[in-house]
Amino acid sequence: MQDRYAVRALSNFARRIAKRARPDSRTEVCRSAINTIKVDNAKLRGYNTDGKGFARAVRQEFAVDLRDLRVMILGGGGVARAIALQCARENCERLVITNRTFVTARKLAEELREYFTGPRVLGPVPRLQAIPWEEAAIRFQIAHLDLIVNATPLGLNRSDPSPIPARLLAPHLMIHDTVYGEGRTPFVSAAIEAGARAANGSSMLLHQGALAFEIWFEREAPIEVMRGALK
Numbered sequence: 001m002q003d004r005y006a007v008r009a010l011s012n013f014a015r016r017i018a019k020r021a022r023p024d025s026r027t028e029v030c031r032s033a034i035n036t037i038k039v040d041n042a043k044l045r046g047y048n049t050d051g052k053g054f055a056r057a058v059r060q061e062f063a064v065d066l067r068d069l070r071v072m073i074l075g076g077g078g079v080a081r082a083i084a085l086q087c088a089r090e091n092c093e094r095l096v097i098t099n100r101t102f103v104t105a106r107k108l109a110e111e112l113r114e115y116f117t118g119p120r121v122l123g124p125v126p127r128l129q130a131i132p133w134e135e136a137a138i139r140f141q142i143a144h145l146d147l148i149v150n151a152t153p154l155g156l157n158r159s160d161p162s163p164i165p166a167r168l169l170a171p172h173l174m175i176h177d178t179v180y181g182e183g184r185t186p187f188v189s190a191a192i193e194a195g196a197r198a199a200n201g202s203s204m205l206l207h208q209g210a211l212a213f214e215i216w217f218e219r220e221a222p223i224e225v226m227r228g229a230l231k
């Protein structure tokens with residue numbers, strides 16, 4: 001358990017340093033949010049491992065690739081941006097972004113528009129969309145989605161409500177809650193109540209940490225040792 005907090009502390013520490021230190025270069029993905037810093041020839045290089053870590057976690061938990069999924073992301077902060085960019089780069093079927101502050105969701109969708117100009121046709125719903133965080137708007141989307149991702153802190157506190165109540169969810173959905181911890185998060189509980197498949201953020205934590213390890217040490221991460229440490 002202490003190791004789990006060590007991984008989170010490292011990640012939070014990197015974000016804080018990144019904000020102050022203005023790393024010398026960033027990979028393209030890092031336009032969204034740096035969570036890993038490496039000192040390279042006396043220069044600080046910033047990376048983001050959340051997006052790829054998320055993609056690996058989805059593959060591990062649900063045995064599917066992002067390119068085959070219609071995805072809705074809840075949130076517009078650093079993690080939501082990294083996940084949205086990863087979905088876009090992997091050419092997901094559809095991407096819907098909703099956020100408490102709607103203008104942030106709309107801005108993020110606009111930044112990603114260039115990725116969604118391809119020929120895929122999905123009927124009456126747009127491939128890329130920002131919607132208000134409102135029950136009616138979310139209810140309309142459910143039939144046109146496969147995966148819903150919580151990228152807000154809702155669930156960090158046990159007393160938090162599920163970001164989407166169980167009555168709006170449906171059995172065909174996959175739910176990925178980036179929030180991790182002991183036991184079920186409120187979103188995972190709501191998903192299970194609705195008959196959907198669900199995973200919390202532990203596997204994303206593992207994979208984004210493994211990717212950071214690979215950046216720092218330039219060798220394959222001891223993934224099973226890390227998985228064991230998170231239990």
Ligand SMILES: NC(=O)c1ccc[n+]([C@@H]2O[C@H](COP(=O)([O-])OP(=O)(O)OC[C@H]3O[C@@H](n4cnc5c(N)ncnc54)[C@H](OP(=O)(O)O)[C@@H]3O)[C@@H](O)[C@H]2O)c1
Nearest residue numbers: 075076077078079080100101151152153178179201204205
């Ligand atoms: N599993 C992992 O490996 C991993 C790694 C990093 C983070 N995380 C999880 O991701 C979460 C988000 O991290 P972040 O860095 O993206 O945070 P952030 O940049 O502060 O963004 C937080 C987002 O959540 C929204 N939000 C905050 N409180 C809310 C509420 N009460 N109701 C609805 N929306 C709310 C904010 O909306 P506004 O724009 O309206 O303020 C914003 O879009 C963390 O809390 C953590 O649990 C998981």
